[in-house]
Amino acid sequence: MQHLSIFPILIPLLCGALMLLPPFSKTLQRQRILSVIGTFALLISSAFLLHQVMMKGVHLYALGDWQPPFGIALVADPVSTLLVTLASFLGFAVMLYALNDHDKGGAYFHPLFMFQLMGINGAFLTGDIFNLFVFFEVLLIASYALLVHGGGKPRTQSALHYVILNLVGSSLFLFGLGIIYGTLGTLNMADLAVKVGSLQGENATLAKTGAALLLVVFGLKAAMLPMHFWLPRTYASATAPVAALFAIMTKVGIYSIFRVYVVIFGDHAGELANIATPWLWPLALLTITIGTIGVIASPGLKTLTANLVIVSSGSLLVCAAIHSAAATSAALYYLVHSTIASSALFLLADVIARQRGQAEDRFVRSRPFMQPKMIGFAFAICALAMIGMPPLSGFIGKIMILQSAHTTAESAWVWPLILVSSLAALVAFSRGGTTMFWRHNGNSNNDVNTAKPLEIIAIGLLLVALPLMVVFGGDITDYTQNAANYLHDFNASAYDLLPGVTS
Template identity: 75%
Template structure:
């Protein structure tokens, strides 16, 4: 089906627009039904797109019939289609959780949720770096409003910091794009990859400035040190469905780094080849280190989850710095695992907080859970997965990352940090489990309510992802290896997408 590439963008756009119109906009039940149907359609169309790419190869969708590099093109390859399917599955699981009542805190939750999905999918599928900026703005504008969903002083303060930082990032993005367009005469990623190797002298230096400005922007989105400080408070203060959706937001930044600095500024970029590596490597290691410290210092489950997102971002950025097919394959596998596991923990933390009374998610004595077995089972699965213990997907992903190191120096620096980060997570989860499940005062809180069936269904879907990633690990890792090979092959990721251009 030739139009399948645009469905993951078009479906959330249409559903979001429809839910803004009466009578659906005035009826909460209709909005919930529409959101469940919409996210289900997004997930199914994303799965169909992945199957089409796997069987037929890269799909190029030229809007208006204008071929690259002159028109706006969507490129569905194995990397982007995998990320789009990840977004579709995540959004469906989160929406199952949200329709139980988490969407009541403010107006327009469902349309904003759809618009953010549209922006995320667009960022993954676009073949033009200017439209990457456009989709960044779409998802960011939706995230600004979603962050203050349900209100409160803490949410407003976190949202203010988040908005200011991202407005600065958007300005830098435009400056970088202007410089690159002035030196290359194009913003189509494949065309940029072909032309960047021809730059020399002052023009190459100017293009390098633009490329490094983009690295700052993508690093901000990916929570790379020193631009990570906004994440823990922002994620911990957001409502549970929003925080779970935000688990993929940092992955958009990481994906952009892989796409831009592997395809455009990769091995074939001449004087600008691998310009991001000298910056990415030390900053990635420091990001893992600061995330590890944050894990030790976390006062509650939500903050712990946010700091684990920082560690996962640092691990993925280290793979980008290694810049090999093996590292990229490991990063893609680990990206899927960490996104789903982190989102599951944010949702579970919300259930725990609601059943513990005034203690909420903090590591202090509290009343016992209404459903201790459900909470304990979910907590154990997610903890083992995020720590990286066998036989769950976190172990497989971390082993793949460790095996991707190419030199003794890389091994000496990355292995201890990854292992110490896992140890820190193990200690933090052990402390959390001891407090949450064994240190109780009194009886069950009077205001505590058991989890609703749709909430349990959403969390169970995310819990099942980890064992399934291991059960089908061979097929998944083979797919990620093929995706990584495509990304590192300039002939496939650039020349093949430009009609009439030969390598």
């Protein structure tokens, strides 16, 4: 299975391309069947790739057999395969939810969905910064169209802001790549990591400029303050399946920060060692702060979830700022948890909005739910997970982040903000939950659309994963620690990926 590393990119690419051709382009039903088959095959292949990396180690896939640093390289390592499996699982669950007529707002929902997964998986697997840019553009182009899926003025306005900001980000990305390539003569991540330590003087200054531009771009993708303001409105206005899939979009930016500023500009990088850390510390803490304020001020469940995504991004950026293997391990665990929990909450918010009539997901009085027990149970699980209370995975993730803050200064900043953000989430969910479940006007509407079996299955798949992350917490944390150790091991993450080059 030497070609297994390219399957997470190839499967959604082929499925998306086939949907644009007859006979799949003729009927929605055929596209649905192919989407379910494609996302399930993607999940199986990603899980198998993860298992292969666990058993046999890192796999370097050189397209066309052009060896690094000259060819296009895909790197299936413990970090990238974990995130690819997460994206594939998320894609399969969200696709099941979308099959209940959420895909009827546009003719190209299914191919765009597959191209989005292709871009996300490609960004996680690539071993080259230029191809990271390419996959960024693939997932962004698909996200532009998915964002306006279903039409409407709010979605169009949000899409316009989103497109403009990301076009600016893409331009800065190219400028940063040009500066780094002009300075070091390569864009292969492993090769950059080997060469960057020898830079001095003006060349080092130029490389710092390129690295700073990349941090701005990745910060935009990760919703890092002050580039976070696009996220709440964009996510809240998107359709439920799109918002749920977008839950992993900020994680692509977070992953890029870890990959670039640990592997390339890490402790070994000479004059450029840890150049992002002085910027990440204040920006990460401020991101948590502004996200917490947004959580308290959120008028509805979708906006609350979007602001919690910002809080989770800030928490992950704190781990990047701590810059240790323990913090990276905590970040990987918490990243998986927060992505699944926020995705489930976006889907649940859609079910809630449909059953509350004109009140939708806003925290105001409305008619009762048609399925109060099912919705109440799912809401409680999502709330406990997002707050970070036991016995769910959010508690373990936040404990790991707090424990990774070793020094007194780190603890003095990290502990209060993480705990206050959890308290704010508790207050927001308590306020919203009591209003939606206990304060009613009138009677329930029998004509309202109740949650259909596929929607319940999709939300259930995501919710079941949260307690399973606790049940298998020991194995998962062992894996994340090994993945973090690999990322911080310069010889493994750099020299071992360059055939013929020795340390």
